[in-house]
Amino acid sequence: MTAEAVPASAILLRSGNVRVKKLAETIAIPLGALLASAVLFSIFLLLLGKSPIEFFALVWTGGFGSSFAIQQSLQRAAPLLLTGLAFAIPARIGLTIIGGEGALVLGGFAAAAIAIPLVSNSAPAFLTLPIMAIFAMSAGGIWIGLAGWLRHYRGVNETISSLLLSYIAIAIMNFFVEGMLRDPSSANKPSTMPIGDAYKVGNIPGLDVHWGLAAGILLAVVLYILMSRTTFGFAARMTGGNPRAALAQGLPVGFLIVSCCMIAGACAGLAGFFEVAAIHGQANASLVAGYGFTGILVAFLARHNPLVIIPVAVLFGAIAASGGVIQRRMAMPDATVLVLQGILFVVLLVSETFYGRFKIFQPGRTGDRT
Amino acid sequence: MDSSAIVTVLIAMLGGAIRVSTPFMFVALGETLTEKSGRINLGLEGNLVLGAMVAYAISFHTGSPWLGVLAAGVAGLILGALHGYICKLPKVNDIAVGIAFMSFGTGLAFFFGKPYIQPSAPRLESIPLGNWTGNPALAQALQVNPLFFVGIVLAVAMAWALRNTRWGLIVRMTGDSAASAKAMGVSVDLVRFLATAAGGFLAGIGGAFLSLYYPGSWNQGLSSGQGLMAVALVIFARWNPIRCIFAALLFGAAGAIGPALQSVGISQGYYFFNAAPYILTLFILIASASSKGAAREAPGELSITK
Numbered sequence: 001m002t003a004e005a006v007p008a009s010a011i012l013l014r015s016g017n018v019r020v021k022k023l024a025e026t027i028a029i030p031l032g033a034l035l036a037s038a039v040l041f042s043i044f045l046l047l048l049g050k051s052p053i054e055f056f057a058l059v060w061t062g063g064f065g066s067s068f069a070i071q072q073s074l075q076r077a078a079p080l081l082l083t084g085l086a087f088a089i090p091a092r093i094g095l096t097i098i099g100g101e102g103a104l105v106l107g108g109f110a111a112a113a114i115a116i117p118l119v120s121n122s123a124p125a126f127l128t129l130p131i132m133a134i135f136a137m138s139a140g141g142i143w144i145g146l147a148g149w150l151r152h153y154r155g156v157n158e159t160i161s162s163l164l165l166s167y168i169a170i171a172i173m174n175f176f177v178e179g180m181l182r183d184p185s186s187a188n189k190p191s192t193m194p195i196g197d198a199y200k201v202g203n204i205p206g207l208d209v210h211w212g213l214a215a216g217i218l219l220a221v222v223l224y225i226l227m228s229r230t231t232f233g234f235a236a237r238m239t240g241g242n243p244r245a246a247l248a249q250g251l252p253v254g255f256l257i258v259s260c261c262m263i264a265g266a267c268a269g270l271a272g273f274f275e276v277a278a279i280h281g282q283a284n285a286s287l288v289a290g291y292g293f294t295g296i297l298v299a300f301l302a303r304h305n306p307l308v309i310i311p312v313a314v315l316f317g318a319i320a321a322s323g324g325v326i327q328r329r330m331a332m333p334d335a336t337v338l339v340l341q342g343i344l345f346v347v348l349l350v351s352e353t354f355y356g357r358f359k360i361f362q363p364g365r366t367g368d369r370t
Numbered sequence: 371m372d373s374s375a376i377v378t379v380l381i382a383m384l385g386g387a388i389r390v391s392t393p394f395m396f397v398a399l400g401e402t403l404t405e406k407s408g409r410i411n412l413g414l415e416g417n418l419v420l421g422a423m424v425a426y427a428i429s430f431h432t433g434s435p436w437l438g439v440l441a442a443g444v445a446g447l448i449l450g451a452l453h454g455y456i457c458k459l460p461k462v463n464d465i466a467v468g469i470a471f472m473s474f475g476t477g478l479a480f481f482f483g484k485p486y487i488q489p490s491a492p493r494l495e496s497i498p499l500g501n502w503t504g505n506p507a508l509a510q511a512l513q514v515n516p517l518f519f520v521g522i523v524l525a526v527a528m529a530w531a532l533r534n535t536r537w538g539l540i541v542r543m544t545g546d547s548a549a550s551a552k553a554m555g556v557s558v559d560l561v562r563f564l565a566t567a568a569g570g571f572l573a574g575i576g577g578a579f580l581s582l583y584y585p586g587s588w589n590q591g592l593s594s595g596q597g598l599m600a601v602a603l604v605i606f607a608r609w610n611p612i613r614c615i616f617a618a619l620l621f622g623a624a625g626a627i628g629p630a631l632q633s634v635g636i637s638q639g640y641y642f643f644n645a646a647p648y649i650l651t652l653f654i655l656i657a658s659a660s661s662k663g664a665a666r667e668a669p670g671e672l673s674i675t676k
Contacts, residue, residue: 096469098469155659156656156659159465160412160598161652161655163595164599164655167594167595168645171648174641293473333484335481336481338473338476338477338481339478342474342475342476343474345469345470345474346452349467350459350462352462355461
C-alpha cells in the first residue's frame with residue numbers, strides 16, 4: 001500500500017465523521033440548554049412553593065395533550081414561525097434585527113387599511129386577500145429594509161434603529177386607528193373597520209388552524225433553499241462571516257444586506273397579515289402581542305436555520321397555548337411564560353460558549369497539532 | 371394658536387423635560403459607564419422595569435420610598451452583574467445577551483409585580499422650586515424630584531472621575547484598548563464586570579423614579595422603551611456624562627410635546643407626537659453615525675461602533 005492511497009479514503013471517512021460530530025454538537029448543545037433552563041425554572045418554581053412536575057405536565061397537556069391543544073399550539077406557532085424567520089435571515093448576514101414586532105404590526109395595519117376600500121366596494125375575496133398580503137409584506141419589507149439600508153449606507157446600528165422603527169410603527173398604527181381609520185362602532189377598543197367573515201382567511205382543511213401555518217412552513221423551506229443552496233445565500237452567508245472579505249471579493253454587500261432585511265420584513269409583515277385576516281379581522285392594539293420578540297428566541301434556539309425554526313416555533317406555540325391553563329390551574333400570573341422564556345433565552349446564549357469545548361464533538365487529531 | 375397657548379405649551383414642555391428626563395439620565399449614565407469600559411448592555415430596559423417593580427413593592431411594604439429606590443438599585447445591580455459575568459465567557463455576543471436580559475428582566479417584573487398593580491405605595495416627595503414665580507403653571511412645572519438633582523450630581527462626579535482619577539483612567543483604557551490594559555496588568559474582565567454591574571445599579575434607580583414619582587404607579591405598560599432609547603442617547607451624548615444630562619432633557623421635552631399640545635386642546639396627532647422621541651432618536655443616530663466626530667470619541671473596543 002502506498003503512502004498516498006491511505007489518506008484518500010481516510011479523509012473521506014473523516015470528513016463524514018466531522019459532519020456527524022458537528023451535527024451532534026449543534027443538536028446536543030441546544031438540547032442541553034433546554035434541559036438546563038428547565039432545571040433552573042424548576043428551582044424557581046420550587047422556591048415559590050409550586051410543583052415543577054405539575055407545571056411541565058400542564059405545558060404538555062395544554063400544548064400537545066389533545067387534538068384541540070395541538071391545534072391551539074399550531075395556531076400560535078404560525079406567527080412565531082414567520083417572526084423567527086424575520087430574525088434568522090438577517091442574522092445569517094451578520095445583522096441583529098429586533099424590529100420584527102414593528103414589521104408585524106405595520107404589515108397587519110397595512111393589510112387592514114387596504115382592505116377598507118376593497119371591502120366597501122365588495123371586491124371578490126380571491127383578489128382582496130392577495131392584495132392585502134402583498135401590502136402587508138411590502139410594508140414590513142420596507143420597514144426592515146430601511147434598517148438594513150441605514151446600517152450599510154449610513155453606519156447606523158441596526159439593532160437600535162430596528163427597535164426604534166418598531167416603536168414608530170406602533171405609533172403609526174395607533175395614530176390611524178385612533179383617528180382617520182377608526183371604525184366608529186369600536187368604542188372600547190379603537191380598531192379599523194372589520195373585514196367581515198366573508199373575507200377572512202379560512203382554515204387548512206381538516207384542521208382548526210389557519211393557512212398562515214402552511215404559508216410559514218412553505219416560506220421556511222423556500223428560505224432554507226435560498227440561504228443554503230443558491231449563490232445568493234452563499235454570498236449572504238459569506239458577507240455575514242466576513243464583510244470585508246466579501247467586499248474585497250466584489251460581492252454586492254449593500255444589495256445583499258438590504259435584500260435580506262426586506263425578506264425578513266416581508267416575513268414579519270405576512271405574520272401581521274394572517275393575524276388580521278385570519279384571527280382579529282381588523283387592526284388594533286391586539287396586534288402588539290410580543291410575537292416579534294418571541295420570534296427572536298425561536299430563531300436563536302434554531303441557530304438561525306429556517307428548517308429547524310419550524311419545530312421550535314411549534315414548541316413555543318405550545319408553551320404560549322398552555323399559558324392560560326397554567327394561569328387557571330396553578331394560580332400563577334400569565335407572565336410565568338415570560339419568565340420561562342427569559343431564563344431559556346439567557347441559558348441559550350450562555351450555551352454558545354460551549355461550542356468547540358467538548359472533546360467528543362471534535363474531529364480526531366489531524367496531523368501533528370499540538 | 372395665540373401667544374398664551376404657546377407659553378402654556380412651552381411651560382408644559384419644560385415641566386415634562388424635568389419630569390420625564392430623570393429615568394433617561396440614570397439609564398444613560400449607567401450605560402455610559404458600561405460603554406466606557408468597552409462593553410454594551412442593551413438589557414438596561416429590563417433593569418429599568420424590574421427596578422420600577424421592586425421599588426414600588428418595597429415602598430409599599432416598608433412605607434419608605436427611599437428604601438425602595440435602594441432596592442431597585444440592588445435589583446439592577448444583580449441583573450447587571452449577571453450580564454457582566456455572562457459576557458466575559460468566550461463566544462458570547464453582548465448585544466444578544468442584552469436582548470435576553472431585557473426579556474428576562476421584564477418577565478420577572480411582570481411575574482412578581484402582578485399583586486402590586488392595585489395597591490398604592492408611598493411615593494417620593496418633590497421639592498417645590500417654583501413658588502416664588504407666583505405663576506401656578508410654572509410652579510407646577512418646577513416641582514422637581516430630588517432624584518433629578520442626584521442624577522446631575524452623579525453626572526458631574528462621573529465626568530470628573532473618568533477624567534481625573536486612577537479608576538477613571540483604568541475604565542477608559544479598558545474601553546479604548548483591551549490589549550494595553552492587559553499590558554498594564556489590569557484585568558479587563560473584572561473592570562468590565564464592575565462597570566456593567568454599576569451601570570445596572572443606576573438603571574435600576576431610573577426605574578424607581580418611574581414607579582415612585584412619575585407616572586408614579588406600577589403597571590405593565592410603565593416603560594415605553596426608555597431603557598433602550600437611553601442607549602441611543604449615550605451615542606448622541608458621545609459618551610460624555612455631562613452631555614447625557616442635556617440629551618436626557620431634550621428627550622424629556624420631546625416626549626412632553628404630545629401631552630403639552632393636548633393640554634391646550636390640540637389633540638390632533640397626539641399619537642404621532644408620542645412617537646416624537648423615537649423619531650428624534652433615529653434622526654440623531656443617523657446624524658451622529660455619519661459624522662466623524664462621534665466615531666473619534668467612541669470607546670475603541672465597543673462592538674456597536676465597529
